[in-house]
Amino acid sequence: MSHIPSNLKYSKEHEWVRVEGNRAVIGITDFAQSELGDIVFVDLPQAGSTVQAGSTFGSVESVKTVSDLFAPVSGRVVRVNESLADRPEQVNEDPYGSGWMIEVEMDDPTELDQLLDAEGYQAHTSD
Amino acid sequence: MSSLTDLLGAEVLAVAWLDDLRHPQDNVDLDVRLGGEVARGLRPPLARVWRAAPEPGLAVSLRDLATAQAQAAADRLRGEGWLVVVRNTGGTAVPQGDGVLHFSLILPRTRRSGSTDAYYRLLTEVLIAWLAGYGVEAATGPLPGSYCDGQYNVVVGGRKLIGTAQSWRGGLAGMASGHPGYILAHACIMIDVDLVSGTRLINRFYAEAGLPDRVRAEASVCLRDLVPDDVLGAQAGSHGGAAFVPPVSARTPRWRADAAAAGLLAAAAAYFAARGIRTAAAAGAG
Numbered sequence: 001m002s003h004i005p006s007n008l009k010y011s012k013e014h015e016w017v018r019v020e021g022n023r024a025v026i027g028i029t030d031f032a033q034s035e036l037g038d039i040v041f042v043d044l045p046q047a048g049s050t051v052q053a054g055s056t057f058g059s060v061e062s063v064k065t066v067s068d069l070f071a072p073v074s075g076r077v078v079r080v081n082e083s084l085a086d087r088p089e090q091v092n093e094d095p096y097g098s099g100w101m102i103e104v105e106m107d108d109p110t111e112l113d114q115l116l117d118a119e120g121y122q123a124h125t126s127d
Numbered sequence: 128m129s130s131l132t133d134l135l136g137a138e139v140l141a142v143a144w145l146d147d148l149r150h151p152q153d154n155v156d157l158d159v160r161l162g163g164e165v166a167r168g169l170r171p172p173l174a175r176v177w178r179a180a181p182e183p184g185l186a187v188s189l190r191d192l193a194t195a196q197a198q199a200a201a202d203r204l205r206g207e208g209w210l211v212v213v214r215n216t217g218g219t220a221v222p223q224g225d226g227v228l229h230f231s232l233i234l235p236r237t238r239r240s241g242s243t244d245a246y247y248r249l250l251t252e253v254l255i256a257w258l259a260g261y262g263v264e265a266a267t268g269p270l271p272g273s274y275c276d277g278q279y280n281v282v283v284g285g286r287k288l289i290g291t292a293q294s295w296r297g298g299l300a301g302m303a304s305g306h307p308g309y310i311l312a313h314a315c316i317m318i319d320v321d322l323v324s325g326t327r328l329i330n331r332f333y334a335e336a337g338l339p340d341r342v343r344a345e346a347s348v349c350l351r352d353l354v355p356d357d358v359l360g361a362q363a364g365s366h367g368g369a370a371f372v373p374p375v376s377a378r379t380p381r382w383r384a385d386a387a388a389a390g391l392l393a394a395a396a397a398y399f400a401a402r403g404i405r406t407a408a409a410a411g412a413g
Contacts, residue, residue, distance in 0.1 A: 012303070012304070012305050013298045013299065013302075013304050013305070013306070014298075014299050014302055028299070032299050032302065035299070035300075035301050035302055036299060036300060036301070040190065040217075041189070041190035041193065041217075043189055043190075043193070054306070059189070060299070061188075061189075061190055061217040062217075062243075062300065063217075063277065063278075064216070064217040064218045064275075064277045064279075064291070064292045064293060065216075065217050065243045065292070065293040065294070065295060065300045066188075066189070066215065066216055066217045066293070066294045066295070066300075067294075067295045067296075067298065067299040067300040068295065068296050068297060068298060068299070068306075068308070069299075070298065070304075070306065085193065085194075124303075127303065
């Protein structure tokens with residue numbers, strides 16, 4: 001059973017969002033990291049770039065498989081987890097903590113309404 | 128367990144030899160362009176046979192080039208005339224040049240898409256069936272010390288013949304996504320390559336990139352060393368390909384890659400047809 005914190009929002013593409021004021025911290029869920037297996041590389045945008053909800057913002061490589069990452073909200077990237085360059089395994093070890101990926105200053109916080117709560121995400125992963 | 132039609136996303140598959148030898152990076156990126164068309168339903172799922180561009184060098188992954196030191200190492204190799212192309216699948220560096228053949232399954236992502244393992248099994252089953260046609264017995268498994276090592280290497284006699292990798296676009300691998308996308312399951316086949324030179328170049332790249340990966344030439348093998356030229360030529364000829372075996376002096380890496388490509392094209396079509404999948408020639412890459 002994967003861990004689904006109740007204080008986060010979730011996309012159907014298995015990203016989580018932690019809202020801090022007008023900012024959204026984004027990563028992939030425990031379910032996602034478990035399904036992907038050992039993460040060996042994370043390709044993330046640079047701070048200062050913009051991301052669009054529903055569009056790719058980077059990629060994650062598990063053992064010989066590269067996958068797209070989708071932005072759950074739109075906005076400007078204000079912080080990137082640079083430590084993932086040297087220790088991508090943090091995404092496996094602590095997906096909601098040190099395995100976070102980017103922090104975005106949101107253009108439109110109402111986009112959060114399109115995301116799932118923990119219960120909804122639990123149901124989504126059970127489909 | 129996913130059915131074959133679940134994995135293909137259709138009951139029809141185009142099987143085609145599509146390559147662009149004059150533009151090496153475009154040749155690699157064609158998988159991405161075709162994948163976008165498959166994802167949007169503009170073309171059916173595709174099994175693509177393609178040759179590497181003739182210039183010797185390497186295909187590296189985005190991960191290989193993640194640091195400035197690695198990019199500088201790649202630039203140095205390019206400056207010396209080596210080809211360095213970047214592929215969109217995972218893994219590590221593989222030799223490129225005349226005598227290297229590629230095989231890509233480019234399939235739409237669906238709500239019933241299976242696991243990455245299921246696509247690796249499909250890819251390698253097609254390749255193992257192709258090799259069986261030459262009388263070569265192959266299996267899958269890891270082979271430490273081989274280039275781009277992984278669980279789904281295709282191995283013959285304890286040495287690696289084929290490396291494999293995947294890319295999932297439109298969401299995370301093996302998981303449901305509301306976005307259209309495609310799955311690229313890719314194989315790189317050493318037909319007739321100087322493995323000593325190729326692995327030396329890989330090791331030089333990683334040393335200059337400051338990365339720990341190292342490979343050994345003796346861990347790998349080429350099809351040239353497993354299949355006599357007359358068998359390679361006869362198989363190609365029986366499928367309408369290179370219908371004759373040229374004099375020894377003309378049996379170049381390119382000739383062997385062409386003959387192998389013709390054989391693989393036919394073997395892939397036969398594999399899917401035998402399992403109830405309608406196969407068709409693909410439209411050009413346009």
